Amino acid sequence: MKNTRLTLKSRPTGRFSPDHFDTVTEDLPELEDGKARVRVVYVSLDPAMRGWVSPDTRSYVPPVPIGDTMRALGIGVIEESKTDAYQMGDWVTGFVGWTEYLDIGPGQLNRVPASVAMEDYMGILGLAGATAYHGLVNEGQPKSGEVLCVTGAAGSVGSLVGQIGKALGLKVIGIAGTQEKCDWLVKDLGFDVALNYRTDNLPAELEKHAPEGIDIHFENVGGKPFAAALQNMKAHGRIIMCGFISVYNGEQPDAYPDMTAIVRKRLTLKGFVMTDHFDKYPAIFAELAKLMQSGHLKYRLDIAEGLQNAPEVINRLFDGTNKGKLVVKVSAR
Ligand SMILES: NC(=O)c1ccc[n+]([C@@H]2O[C@H](COP(=O)([O-])OP(=O)(O)OC[C@H]3O[C@@H](n4cnc5c(N)ncnc54)[C@H](OP(=O)(O)O)[C@@H]3O)[C@@H](O)[C@H]2O)c1
Structure with missing residues (x-):
């Protein structure tokens, strides 16, 4: 053979x-x-x-x-x-x-x-689910009523981050690259808002939909969407750094974010990689299975x-x- x-x-x-x-x-x-x-x-x-x-x-x-x-x-x-x-x-x-x-x-x-x-x-029961759950819940420590923003929102990780956020009682703003993806996020997945980073004025739209600022930002892509989120964080907000796909092929970021926001807003940035957390997978998958069974996760x-x-x-x-x-x-x- x-x-x-x-x-x-x-x-x-x-x-x-x-x-x-x-x-x-x-x-x-x-x-x-x-x-x-x-x-x-x-x-x-x-x-x-x-x-x-x-x-x-x-x-x-x-x-x-x-x-x-x-x-x-x-x-x-x-x-x-x-x-x-x-x-x-x-x-x-x-x-x-x-x-x-x-x-x-x-x-x-x-x-x-x-x-x-x-x-x-x-x-859901693989790397994407584990990453979404661990990043948002264990690293982000979300509380009901907070505002969550996620980039790469229609992707494998991002779509689960937003839905877990909704299940935990957060207001969820997703950022994605096409109108079809934005429609899917709002109409099928229940995101509160979806913004198209190619056509929307992100800083202005984020200010409109999160007038008091973003409590938790989940970063998957880098570049302009990250810069816009950083500019719209609430004081003492948390930023969960999951990925930077916009630069993986060696391109330069298309906008250098205003890092002074980290000091002005007293932000916390946390990077994580799931290979450090294999021990947590069984507990995470048990929680994801519960969310799946209760109809909270589409994929x-x-x-x-x-x-x-x-x-x-x-x-x-x-x-x-x-x-x-x-x-x-x-x-x-
Ligand atoms: N930290 C960890 O342990 C861990 C584990 C798994 C994944 N990740 C990270 O999570 C992120 C998402 O991974 P995934 O598997 O869920 O992939 P995915 O989101 O299913 O697919 C990648 C998406 O990224 C978006 N994208 C690509 N280039 C972009 C750019 N230049 N600017 C903005 N958006 C861009 C595209 O969506 P649009 O149409 O919206 O542009 C694309 O569909 C990646 O950064 C990945 O490295 C991290």
């Missing part, structure tokens, strides 16, 4: 391109004792992957080495097992990589119950077909053409 995987050939300086990867097709060896063989069903495409292929050795994870299978989260099914740790048919999640099959040892991937849709593990998955398309499809995160959590379907469930 053959396996195909994509290995990193060179490091992008701008956008991802298929030229940055080699396609390797090879015979699968006989499975070793003590291991289990996973058939990958979905791989997750995440903005952080752009950082993982940069040469920066001082980031929160080491760079993917040239020649290695591209690092990626995902979910798969155990097809063969020579260890008690995994049974045939188990669903497993974690770092699977851009590959059709991988052989794993005990503890390498997490077994997850097949009682919910497999797709939920790619979004959309944007599914592209075919592992070989991943290097091109991932760019949709950076041009905003993904509609929800972006994944690639590698094989049939």
Whole structure:
């Protein structure tokens, strides 16, 4: 039986391109004792992957080495097992990589119950859900009645941040890049306000909708939306720094924010990365499952077909053409 995987050939300086990867097709060896063989069903495409292929050795994870299978989260099914740790048919999640099959040892991937849709593990019960919940609730410490602003609001993380905020009794202002996304936020997800950073005057609109200022700002993109939020914070407000997608491809931020607001408004800025918080995932997923069951969380998955398309499809995160959590379907469930 053959396996195909994509290995990193060179490091992008701008956008991802298929030229940055080699396609390797090879015979699968006989499975070793003590291991289990996973058939990958979905791989997750995440903005952080752009950082993982940069040469920066001082980031929160080491760079993917040239020649290695591209690092990626995902979910798969155990097809063969020579260890008690995994049974045939188990669903497993974690770092699977851009590959059709991988052989794993005990503890390498997490077994997850097949009682919910497999797709939920790619979004609400995956990195996006954990990030949204941890960032807003644990880092942000929101209180009912406060005003929450979130950028990248129609994205995988941002759409959940806003809905969790609504469930906790906050006034939620989302900032996104198209009118269709803004309509979805207000009409389908129940955001109070959605602003289009391409067409709206953000500083003026934020002042109008948060006249006393923003209590909590959840930052996903950087650039002008961040600058506008910073300018409209309430005194002693909290800013949760989750991501800066506008600069991941090496572009300069399109507006340098007025940092004096941090002093004038006595703000708190907190950065966080979910790889520091694996211990909290079970508690977070239990809370998210409750919110799902009570109908508070809607979610959309944007599914592209075919592992070989991943290097091109991932760019949709950076041009905003993904509609929800972006994944690639590698094989049939
Ligand atoms: N700290 C952590 O542990 C952690 C974990 C997961 C994710 N994150 C971060 O969370 C952020 C969102 O990730 P995600 O997975 O949920 O992706 P996503 O929001 O589903 O997709 C990315 C979205 O970012 C927006 N975007 C892209 N370039 C932009 C730009 N130049 N200016 C403004 N918006 C831009 C686009 O939406 P528009 O159409 O609205 O422009 C695009 O759809 C990223 O910064 C990511 O790195 C952090």
